[in-house]
Amino acid sequence: MLNLKDPSLLRQQCFIDGEWCDANDASTIDVVNPATGERLGTVPHMGKAETQRAIDAANAAWPAWRKKTAKERSAILRTWNDLMLANADDLALIMTAEQGKPLAEAKGEISYAASFIEWFAEEGKRVAGDTLQSPWPDRRIVVTKEPIGVCAAITPWNFPAAMITRKVGPALAAGCPIVVKPAELTPFSALALAVLGERAGLPKGVLSVLTGDSKAIGLEMTSNPIVRKVSFTGSTQVGRILMQQCAPTIKKLSLELGGNAPFIVFDDADVDAAVEGAIASKYRNAGQTCVCANRLYVQDGIYEKFAEKLVAAVSKLKVGNGVEAGVTQGPLIEEKAVVKVEQHIADALSKGARLMMGGKRHELGHSFFQPTVLADVTTSMQVAGEETFGPLAPLFRFKTEDEVIAMANDTEFGLAAYFYSRDIGRVWRVAEALESGMVGVNTGLISNEVAPFGGVKQSGLGREGSVYGMDDYLVIKYICMGGV
Numbered sequence: 001m002l003n004l005k006d007p008s009l010l011r012q013q014c015f016i017d018g019e020w021c022d023a024n025d026a027s028t029i030d031v032v033n034p035a036t037g038e039r040l041g042t043v044p045h046m047g048k049a050e051t052q053r054a055i056d057a058a059n060a061a062w063p064a065w066r067k068k069t070a071k072e073r074s075a076i077l078r079t080w081n082d083l084m085l086a087n088a089d090d091l092a093l094i095m096t097a098e099q100g101k102p103l104a105e106a107k108g109e110i111s112y113a114a115s116f117i118e119w120f121a122e123e124g125k126r127v128a129g130d131t132l133q134s135p136w137p138d139r140r141i142v143v144t145k146e147p148i149g150v151c152a153a154i155t156p157w158n159f160p161a162a163m164i165t166r167k168v169g170p171a172l173a174a175g176c177p178i179v180v181k182p183a184e185l186t187p188f189s190a191l192a193l194a195v196l197g198e199r200a201g202l203p204k205g206v207l208s209v210l211t212g213d214s215k216a217i218g219l220e221m222t223s224n225p226i227v228r229k230v231s232f233t234g235s236t237q238v239g240r241i242l243m244q245q246c247a248p249t250i251k252k253l254s255l256e257l258g259g260n261a262p263f264i265v266f267d268d269a270d271v272d273a274a275v276e277g278a279i280a281s282k283y284r285n286a287g288q289t290c291v292c293a294n295r296l297y298v299q300d301g302i303y304e305k306f307a308e309k310l311v312a313a314v315s316k317l318k319v320g321n322g323v324e325a326g327v328t329q330g331p332l333i334e335e336k337a338v339v340k341v342e343q344h345i346a347d348a349l350s351k352g353a354r355l356m357m358g359g360k361r362h363e364l365g366h367s368f369f370q371p372t373v374l375a376d377v378t379t380s381m382q383v384a385g386e387e388t389f390g391p392l393a394p395l396f397r398f399k400t401e402d403e404v405i406a407m408a409n410d411t412e413f414g415l416a417a418y419f420y421s422r423d424i425g426r427v428w429r430v431a432e433a434l435e436s437g438m439v440g441v442n443t444g445l446i447s448n449e450v451a452p453f454g455g456v457k458q459s460g461l462g463r464e465g466s467v468y469g470m471d472d473y474l475v476i477k478y479i480c481m482g483g484v
C-alpha cells in the first residue's frame, strides 16, 4: 500500500450528495499501478441510478450555492487550494501510483491543478454584466451574467487532477454545482480531491465524484434535462458521441479533444533551445499529453544537427517507476497504449523511416517503452495523421516556410503548435498561419491557468482556464427595464 502521511486521502468509495458510498449493487472496478501491475485498490462501478442521484443532489444544492456571494464561494475555493498544496506530497504519490508519471511531474501537476482553483476563486469575484445604450428614451438595457445551472464533467487519465480542477474551478466559482466522472484508470486522484473539497467546506451536493460504467454515466449526464452544461476532455471519438447525446436536450458543451501538434524547427532557430523544448513537449508524461509535439518538422539545413542533438538529449532520459529518484519517464498507461506506439514505429520503418534510437518495449516490462527517435519520416506514414500518445519523436524534413505551414495544417486537429525561429517577421507570419488554438514560439511548454486553453477544428470547442474559462459556465441575460 502507499506510504501516505494522510491515508484517508485514498478513498475507495464515491462522493455523492456529501456522502461516501458504494455502487447500489456493490460492484467494483480494480485500479492498477501501471509501473508494477499491482492492484492498488478498487472503486465503485456505478451507473445510471447513482448518476441520477448525483444530478438530483446537485439540483437541490444549486439555489443555496448560487445565492452565496462570490466572496463566500471564493473563500471555500481558496481553502480547497490551500489543502491541495498542503497535501501535495500525498496527492502526487497517489497520482504516480495510478497513472505512472514521475513523482516530480505529479507534484508539478498538483500545483498546476490547484492554480485553477486559486485562479477561479478570484475570477468568480469579477463576473460582471453591462449596461448598454438604449434605443428607447423610456427603457434601459441591462445585461447580466448568471450561473448556467447543473454541470457535468468527464475527464481523462493523463492529467488526473488538473483536468478536473480546470472544469470544477470555474463551475463552482460561477455558482454552478458539478458532477464529475474521472477516467476509470485514475479515479483515486479525483476522489482525493473530493476529500479535500469536503474538508474545505463545499456544501453537500455541490460537488459529486462518481466512478464506474463510463457509457452509462456519460449517457445520463448528457441526456438528463437537469444538466445544462457538459464539459469533456478526452478523445475526439468520444467527444463526437457526447455531442450527439447532448443534441436532444440542447446542452452547452465544451470539448477538449485530441491533438496532433506540429513542432517546427527553422534553420535560424537556436538549436539547443529547440532540443530542450522538444524534450519538454514530447517526452513529458511519456508523451501522453494532448498538446505534446507529435510531428517534428526540421528544416533541411539543420536536420542532421538537430537529430544528433535530440538523440543525445533523449539518451539522458531515465525510464523507471516514477517513485524512484531520478526517473524522468514512467510507464505508458496500459498495454493498448504500447501497442499503438509499436504500430506507429513498425509502419514508419516499413515505409523507409530511419531508427535513431529506442523503438522497442523497455526491458523493465509492464508498459514501459524506450524513448524513441525516428528520422526520415514522411507524410504517408501513420504517425503523420494520428496522435501516437507515447515517447516517439518522428522527424520530418522540409525546405520552405510555405511547405511546412501546409504540412503542419494538413490535419483535422488543431490544439497546439510550436515553432522555433529567431526571425521576428517569420514569428508573426507563422504564428498567424498555423491552424491551432495555441501556439508556442521558442517554447515547448504553454499550459497555465492564466491563458485560454483549447483547440480549433476537431480538437474541440470552448476554452478552459483564464478569464475566458468562466464563459461556458455563465448565461447571458438581457433585461429591458421600462417605465424609466
Ligand SMILES: NC(=O)c1ccc[n+]([C@@H]2O[C@H](COP(=O)([O-])OP(=O)(O)OC[C@H]3O[C@@H](n4cnc5c(N)ncnc54)[C@H](O)[C@@H]3O)[C@@H](O)[C@H]2O)c1
Pocket (backbone or CB within 6 Å): 154, 155, 156, 157, 158, 159, 163, 181, 182, 183, 184, 214, 215, 217, 218, 219, 233, 234, 235, 236, 238, 239, 241, 255, 256, 257, 258, 259, 289, 290, 291, 387, 415, 455, 459, 460
Ligand atoms: N484537449 C485537451 O485538453 C486534452 C487533455 C488531455 C487529454 N486529451 C485527449 O484525451 C485522449 C486520451 O484520453 P482518454 O484515452 O482517457 O480518452 P477517452 O476519450 O477514451 O476517455 C476520456 C473520458 O471519457 C470517458 N468515456 C469513454 N467512453 C465514453 C462514453 N461512451 N461516454 C462517456 N464517457 C466516456 C472515459 O471513461 C474517460 O473518463 C487523447 O486523445 C488526448 O489528446 C485532450
